[in-house]
Each structure stands twice: as structure tokens, then as C-alpha cells.
Amino acid sequence: MHFSIPETEVRSGDNGSTYVAYNIHVNGVLHCRVRYSELLGLHEQIKKEYGSNVVPSFPPKKIFTLTPAEVEQRREQLEKYMQAVRQDPVLGASELFNSFLRKAQQETQQIPTEEVQLEVYLSNGQKVKVNILTSDQTEDVLEAVALKLGLPDELVGYFSLFLVREGSDGSCTFVRKLQEFELPYVSVTSLQNPDYHVVLRKSYWDSAYDSDVMENRVGLNLLYAQTVSDIERGWILVNKEQHRQLKSLQEKGSKKEFIRLAQTLKYFGYIKFDPCITDFPEKGCHVIVSAGNNELNFHVKLPNDQMKEGSFKVTRMRCWRVTSSQVPMANGTASSCGPGRCEVKLELAFEYLMSKDRLQWVTITSPQAIMMSICLQSMVDELMVKKSGGSIKKMLKKRHNGAIHRSDSQQAVKSPPLLDSPDPSREQVVKLSSKLTSVTLRGISTSSSSNDISGNDFHGNYAFEGIGDDDL
Structure with a gap:
């Protein structure tokens, strides 16, 4: 998941005073608004629970009212702090961190418990x-x-x-x-x-x-x-x-x-994403990406309108990252990126082993970039469990606290209607498609086996949505 604090707001408190609210976005969508003091309280709790040595650095208190430049600096520091906590395998999965976010989400949306x-x-x-x-x-x-x-x-x-x-x-x-x-x-x-x-x-x-x-x-x-x-x-x-x-x-x-x-x-078993843009095999190509079978499948429309198809196996991805940026809306200006005037541009980029000695970055620009990254991470998790000889059942099973008592009024799952006839236009698309050749896409693996994992082309240490300093 991608955490960001792209903006701040000056809001009125209960006593009529004003304060700076930091808007925490998840996947480019507002999740909650929090005050600096609330995040500081979370930081102190985490430090008390897990020790100062594992907690990321937190922006210091200021005695005097912050200038606009200092507010911006604090915003950037708090954003890095939230990302660092979330990326930590212990802190990011802690009930302390998650319950804070749930409570803040509920308070921000002003929905009472009922x-x-x-x-x-x-x-x-x-x-x-x-x-x-x-x-x-x-x-x-x-x-x-x-x-x-x-x-x-x-x-x-x-x-x-x-x-x-x-x-x-x-x-x-x-x-x-x-x-x-x-x-x-x-x-x-x-x-x-x-x-x-x-x-x-x-x-x-x-x-x-x-x-x-x-x-x-x-x-x-x-x-x-x-x-x-x-x-x-x-x-x-x-x-x-x-x-x-x-x-x-x-x-x-x-x-x-x-x-x-x-x-x-x-x-x-694949999930198909909305049409988006990629820089592979050429910059600005329209592409439909699907995730499944331990790969990202590309159905690419080249500038000459030729259709190509190819797959990128997760076992050949060295690392990946998700980046976001604020871009003005169509009716905005290049210099105006205030609340409501900007939209988030998301990109998924992965470094791929095209051939034995050649790595290449491939970028996908899509509002679903983070969903793609989540799919990649879950595929990696399954492969790592298999590689270590672990049980996928244990990974998937929920460990409940206490028994769940079944209700007598259980709801049956209805069968779907009979299949409609195949869409003729869909078959035409398949006929137009051709496999990417070794000339246009060297090194694409067509193997569906998970036995090709090796220490040389597979990394299990992913810090930020799949990429960490150790991978570089």
C-alpha cells in the first residue's frame, strides 16, 4: 500500500483556534486527517512498545508557530515517517499502528460507531x-x-x-x-x-x-x-x-x-486491469495488463496499431516500486495543485531480467498501479512459502480468537446464469494478437513453472511495495 501526505489543511479546533491537519492518503485517496500531536502520540506509543532502536526518526517539536516553509518541511518528514513505519514488517503489521489508522479514518469521516x-x-x-x-x-x-x-x-x-x-x-x-x-x-x-x-x-x-x-x-x-x-x-x-x-x-x-x-x-485466475500506458516496448504504448500465474501479462498496442502480447514472470523481476506524483487536472494550471485541483499519477516500475546479463526497467502508468503491486507481492509471498517448503494452508488460514457460532439462517450462494455465446469481437482481438518475438522482447520467460526460482534472479527482500535498498 502506498502512503502519502500530499497536502495540509488549516482547520478550526473546538475552542475556535486553528491547527494544521495532515491529510494521509492511501493509494492516492484520502484515508484520514491527523494533527501533528496525534502522530507524535502514536510515535511515543510505538517507541514504548518496540524500543527506540527500531522506530524511524520523527520530526521534532517546535516552540513557535511554524512558517509555511516549516509546515511543508514537516509534511515531507511525516510522510517519510508514515512510509517507513508501514514498510517495517513488524511495525507496519502491528495492531498499534493499524488501530490508530482505523480510528483516524472513522473520526475523519465523522461516522459514529453504530x-x-x-x-x-x-x-x-x-x-x-x-x-x-x-x-x-x-x-x-x-x-x-x-x-x-x-x-x-x-x-x-x-x-x-x-x-x-x-x-x-x-x-x-x-x-x-x-x-x-x-x-x-x-x-x-x-x-x-x-x-x-x-x-x-x-x-x-x-x-x-x-x-x-x-x-x-x-x-x-x-x-x-x-x-x-x-x-x-x-x-x-x-x-x-x-x-x-x-x-x-x-x-x-x-x-x-x-x-x-x-x-x-x-x-x-488472472485479474485484468483497465487499459493504461507503458514504456515497453516503446514509450507511450497502450497496454492491457493482467496479473496471474506468477506473471504480469502485457497486451500491447504499438504506435503502428500492431498488437503484441508477452509476459513478465515475477521470478525474473529483480525489484519493483510504486511512485506517485501530483498533476493538475484538465481545468487546472501547472502551478495550481491545491486540494481538489490535482489528481494523483501512479506508476509501477519493475526491473526485469531480459537476458542473462541485461536488466531493464519497465514502467506502467495506471491508477491501479498499487493494486498491481499488491498482486505481485502476494504472488511472491506464495512462491516464497513454496520455496521454503512451508504450508500455503497455514499462510491462508485465519487464526480466530475464540470459536464462531454459526447462524441457523445461512445464506446459500446462487448459481450464475448460463454462459452467453462467445463475444465475436473478443475472438477478433485474440486473432490480432501475436506473441512478442525475441527481437522485440528478449528474455521473456514463457515457463509457468515455479521451479525456475533461484537466488540469482529472485529477491525476497522488498521494502517499499517491492523495492528496497538491499535490492539495488
Whole structure:
């Protein structure tokens, strides 16, 4: 996740005095407003809990009122502090840090703690209504959804909640995976836009773990609904014969066989991102990026309108980073970047081993850059667990405090409608595409095996969304 403090605001306190508020953004969106004194209090708590030697440096107090230049300097220092804490594997995952962010989010949005009903969508469009508190964190909401559906405790960790934006044309944009430091109800309602929903989706990449999920009736239905949905929206490519076979299995109600056939299809289990811009193989190319099978897949439109396709394996990425910058909106000016007049430009850049002795940076400019980075990190996490001989089940399972008592009124997952006929225009796009040759993209690995991980081309030490000083 990308933390930033791009702006400050002068606000009025309860006693009529004014103070400087620092706006903390996550993934380019306002998460909360905090005062310097509140962050200082957090810093003191962290220092007391974990020791001064592990806590990043904090900007010092000032006796006199800060000048505009000093406010700007403090803003930059606080931004670096928040990023450093979040990047620390211990501090960033601590309940101390996350509870501070949750409380600040709730106070900023001025939503009192009360019981509410939240609609969580399944992949087939079905809504699951759960009664929660506005102050319930992501894991609480996930457990409430699992309880309503009847999903066993041991499978809860195989799924996650995502913030999704639906377009008027039926398109689906994955904004981000909801994190432990946010309150899902507050996150979705504060956007004040009915196009945003919370969606339940599987949170792992290796299709071998589908077998664990399919052993349970609810898990099977959830995975089946997601597979059908991904086929319908064109994320999984299907030719006419495959479509006929799938529809036959669907009509028979053979869900496991349907999923197993889908597992053999191109882009099964991938997340597809909105069209964006890349500098590879040429600067300014339009590209559709998909994440899955331990890779980022590029479907590139070159300046001469030729379509190319290629994949970047995470096992050949030396490191990656996400950067953000403030750019004026279309109706703004180059010098005006105040609140409401600027938008955030996000870029994901990764250093890739193109050939034995040649590394090259590849950059993607996309509002979903951080979501792409989260996908990369989770793929790396799975591969590292496999490489170390660990159990993916232990990584995915949630360890609950106390038993969860199941409700008698469990909600069944409905089957999606039968598949529509394949989109003819989608097949035309596939025909236009051709694999990137070794001339246009040297060193692209086509192997789908995870056995090509070695100490020479794979680094597990990622500090800021995949990149750390140790990697350079």
C-alpha cells in the first residue's frame, strides 16, 4: 500500500483556534486527517512498545508557530515517517499502528460507531447483507460474510474483500484489496458513489489450492461463480469448442468439472486491469495488463496499431516500486495543485531480467498501479512459502480468537446464469494478437513453472511495495 501526505489543511479546533491537519492518503485517496500531536502520540506509543532502536526518526517539536516553509518541511518528514513505519514488517503489521489508522479514518469521516447493514457482493452479482458495526475492521467483516454464507473457518483465509468500481457498461475495476487498517463500511460509504462495492473474491493465485476450496459446498459455489463471471467478462479466453464444453457441464450442474476445464484455459485466475500506458516496448504504448500465474501479462498496442502480447514472470523481476506524483487536472494550471485541483499519477516500475546479463526497467502508468503491486507481492509471498517448503494452508488460514457460532439462517450462494455465446469481437482481438518475438522482447520467460526460482534472479527482500535498498 502506498502512503502519502500530499497536502495540509488549516482547520478550526473546538475552542475556535486553528491547527494544521495532515491529510494521509492511501493509494492516492484520502484515508484520514491527523494533527501533528496525534502522530507524535502514536510515535511515543510505538517507541514504548518496540524500543527506540527500531522506530524511524520523527520530526521534532517546535516552540513557535511554524512558517509555511516549516509546515511543508514537516509534511515531507511525516510522510517519510508514515512510509517507513508501514514498510517495517513488524511495525507496519502491528495492531498499534493499524488501530490508530482505523480510528483516524472513522473520526475523519465523522461516522459514529453504530450497527449498520453492509452489502457485500459475490462474483455473480448476488448481494450478501451482513449486520456489522461501522467500526468493524476488514477481518471482522470478512468473518461476518463467511458466517452468513456458511463458509468454514479453515477456508476464510482463502478469500478477501476487494473494493471494486462498476462501470455503466458493465466493466469492473478492482481498486484495491481492503486492508487491516481500514473499516470497510467507512471506506465504501465515504466515497459517496453507488458505483463502488465491496466484493468477495479468492485471494490466492496457485490454482492447485482450488482443490481445498472445492471440498466444501459453499467454497465450490463461490469459486464456480467467480469462474463463470471471469469468463463472461472476458478475463478467461474461451474458443467456441471450449465454450460448448463449458456450457454442457454447466447445464448438467457439474461445477467441479466446469472449474477443472476452466483451469486449463488461458488467463484462468488472472485479474485484468483497465487499459493504461507503458514504456515497453516503446514509450507511450497502450497496454492491457493482467496479473496471474506468477506473471504480469502485457497486451500491447504499438504506435503502428500492431498488437503484441508477452509476459513478465515475477521470478525474473529483480525489484519493483510504486511512485506517485501530483498533476493538475484538465481545468487546472501547472502551478495550481491545491486540494481538489490535482489528481494523483501512479506508476509501477519493475526491473526485469531480459537476458542473462541485461536488466531493464519497465514502467506502467495506471491508477491501479498499487493494486498491481499488491498482486505481485502476494504472488511472491506464495512462491516464497513454496520455496521454503512451508504450508500455503497455514499462510491462508485465519487464526480466530475464540470459536464462531454459526447462524441457523445461512445464506446459500446462487448459481450464475448460463454462459452467453462467445463475444465475436473478443475472438477478433485474440486473432490480432501475436506473441512478442525475441527481437522485440528478449528474455521473456514463457515457463509457468515455479521451479525456475533461484537466488540469482529472485529477491525476497522488498521494502517499499517491492523495492528496497538491499535490492539495488
